[in-house]
Structure formats: structure tokens, C-alpha cells
Amino acid sequence: MQEVKNRALALLKDGTVKRVLGWRIGENTYDPEPAFFESEEDMQTFVYNNFCAANLSKYMIEASKLEGKTLVCLKPCDSYSFNQLLSEHRVDREKTYIIGVGCKGKLSIENVKRAGVKGILSVNDTDPLQVETLYGNTEVSYKAAMLDRCHVCKGKEHVVYDELIGESEDTSTADRFAQVQMIEAMSPAEKFAFFQKELSKCIRCNACRNVCPACSCRKCVFDSDKFDSAQKANVDSFEEKMFHIIRAFHVAGRCTDCGECSRVCPQGIPLHLFNRKFIKDINTLYGEYQAGADAEARGPLTSFTADDAEPSVVAEGGTK
Amino acid sequence: MSVNQEFRPKIVAFCCNWCSYAGADLAGSSRLSYPADVKIIRVPCSCRVNPMFILRAFEKGADGVILCGCHPGDCHYSTGNYYARRRMTLLFSMLDFMGVENGRTRVEWVSAAEGVKFSTVMNDFVEKIRSLGENVRLGDLRCKK
Secondary structure, eight states: OHHHHHHHHHHHHTTSOSEEEEEEOOSSTTOOEEEEEOSTTGGGGEEOOTTOOOOOTTHHHHHTTSSSOEEEEEOHHHHHHHHHHHHTTOSOGGGEEEEEEOOSOOBOHHHHHHTTOOSEEEEOOSSSEEEEETTEEEEEOHHHHBOGGGGGOOOSOOSSOSEEESOOOOOOOSOTTHHHHHHHTSOHHHHHHHHHHHHTTOOOOOHHHHHOTTOOOSSOTTOOSSOHHHHHOOTTSHHHHTHHHHHHHHHTTTOOOOOHHHHHOTTOOOTHHHHHHHHHHHHHHHOOOOTTSOTTSOOTTSOOOTTOOOGGGTTTTTTO | OOSOOSOOOOEEEEEETTTHHHHHHHHHHTTOOOOTTEEEEEESOGGGOOHHHHHHHHHTTOSEEEEEEOOTTOOTTSSHHHHHHHHHHHHHHHHHHTTOOGGGEEEEEOOTTOHHHHHHHHHHHHHHHHHHOOOOGGGOSSSOO
């Protein structure tokens, strides 16, 4: 969308903002990467297309420490993450200029490949996608190439912004908790087999932690005091074994369900399932709650009522 | 040399200093018995128990973990057990979601005057864990053995 680029450039030129946080064009249409732009020349490589799936709100933690205002492009779902960070006082609203960008569902090249397309040379982001491959041209429907999380989109309204550019389109087609319910219906042995199969793929690259806007602690429990690669190879430790469940608990009640964890996982582990299970339980037991929808609200784990359910409710099947 | 082949579970009980630990004390001084399989860890408040403590207990070989605190409304620090209650509910639900038998974890409110309740609860919990047998699942969630 040229409009976003032009507006960002104008704000950068007239000095309203010192830098722009957006996406830089990669080698192909499908691999734009998050980047800061500080000058007009930098902005040549700025891009906003339907492959720009990365949630930029977490970068604002560091950008808030810098001098001057930062312009950030946020999609509707990213604005929830930003709002949540705002309520945790991790980002500075005064130093942020938010352009709410429209979203019609983001695409994933992995899903294009999953649709059976091999030898991809180039791809565009129209509906349907025109894919040029080593074996000739082909088409993939937009819906098939869309990220899994976009099928259960929580809404196309920005919860925080300074201005809005571009149209959004509702993309939700499935029930957000359908997968969770499917697992809940399994027997304990089946559930355990399912999670063991998924989690044994984990290589502890920490990508899910690093991308997660809710994981914003300066010192993380999963950091070991060793350096470089040794830092990650905590093979025998407790943290290593229980990584996923602990991480999910740490973000429980603060996770906005942005789905970045599952998107970046190089092993394709459905990490969002843990977060969604917590969200579902919180909704059932403590009332509907969407993290980030209201920057003033108290989180479900930092508040209580006198007549909350007892933990025995789990054994009685009350959370299903 | 093992004389008795009967399964003796390892059970960790986190007891809050102000109610449940005193309740255990009362059970002792009242000569009420409860199985020696229960290992009590005293914590300042049930709210002190980080969900990681429970996971760590399982990882280190516990077969069951029970958390005891003051009755809701009676917390020495006014509200600690309310927070603990929410946390534990979510944690237990997650463990159940991951296929760990949900009888292995429990929360009970035991006041300093409830020595009898403490002893009954522990007897009951040990019995439950005995019927479930050894905990094999939560030793390592990630690796295939």
C-alpha cells in the first residue's frame, strides 16, 4: 500500500517523527522483515503488503527508550498487543505515533507451500495469488494461503491509533476454540501423546519467546548465565523440560492471542493452543476477557472475587 | 533391600505458615495420624506458591502435590489465597489439558483449628495417589522416552 509509505514519509520529513517502524522489502514479496527507517533513502525499501504479518508492537519497548517519536504501523490485532504493553507501562504512548493499517488477513508462504506448490520463484499478494514457479505459473486462493490465526481473527477494529489508513475485511471463518475443544474431548493418554509428539519437535530456539509481545521481561527465567549458544543449551534443566507450560503460564491473562508464537515456530508446534486454553478457561471461569482491549482494565490473574471457582472445578470437568 | 513391595507415593504438601502448617501441628499434637509419604513444605502464604514449584516437584519425582492454605477470606495477608486460587485453577486445568491425571494435584483450605481435617485430607489424598500409581508423565513433558 503506497498510501502508508507516503504518509510515513511525509511525517518523517516534517519532523513529527524521528523514525519509522515498519517492514522492509525482502528478497521476495513474501519475506518482508521488521525494520526501522530513519531517512528518506531508507524509506525506499519500506513495504506494506499482505505478507507483512509480523507484530511490531514489541519493538516499541526498545524504541520508547530512544530520543524522539517513533511512527509504528499496527494492524488491528497488533494494536491489542500494544495496548497491553501500554497497560504494563512497557511502552511510552507519548513517544509513539500509531498508524493503524488495514488488514484483510495476512498470508504465509508456508501455507502456499502446504497447498502443494513447489519451486516458488515469485508470488504476488492479490486474490487469488499468482505464483510463478519453476514448473510454470499457478494460482492459490487467498484463503488457502492465509495464516491460520487469521481464520479465527478477533476483530478488525484498532483499539489504539493516531490515524487509520486502509480498509480492513473480516476474515474469521472458524471458531477460535474449536481446536482446544477437540483436545479437551480426548482421553488423558491421548492428550499426553498429542502434546508429547508436538513438544518433542521443539529445538529450544526461543523464537516464540523472542517474538512474543507479552514476553517482555528484561531478565527471563529461561536465560541461563552462560553466553552465546551455551545459553540456549540448557538440556537437563527443569526450565528446559517445562519450557512451554511455564511460558504459557507467564503470559496467561496477558496474552492477546496474536498468534505470533505459532507463526514463527520453525518446527510448526501449535503453541497458540496453550494460550488459547488459558484464555478459554479465563472466559469460562472469570468472565469474558480480552487482553489489550482496555489499557485500564485489571488482568484476570491480578484480580479476584470472593466467590471464584475452587480448583476442584477442574476435576469436576467445569472448565470444558 | 526392599522389604515392602507396596507402592509408597511421594507427596509434597505446600502448607501456609498461618493456617495449614499450624493445622498439621495440631494434628500432630492431637495424635492424629497421617501417612509419612506426605512431605510438608512450609510457605509464608499459599500465594507464595509459584506454579513452577508444583511443576518442579513433579519433575523431581513427586507423585502428587497438594497445596493447603487458609480458608478464603481468612488469609493472614487478607487476599493472598484468592490469587492462589485463580492461579491453581488455571494451572490444574492446563495440566489436565496436557493429559496429566487431574487427581494428582489438589488445593485444600485447612485452618489452624482443623487438625482433624488435615489428617483426613492427607489420608484421602495419599489413598488417591496410591490408586493412580507412579507419576510418569510430568517427569519430562518434552522428550520422548
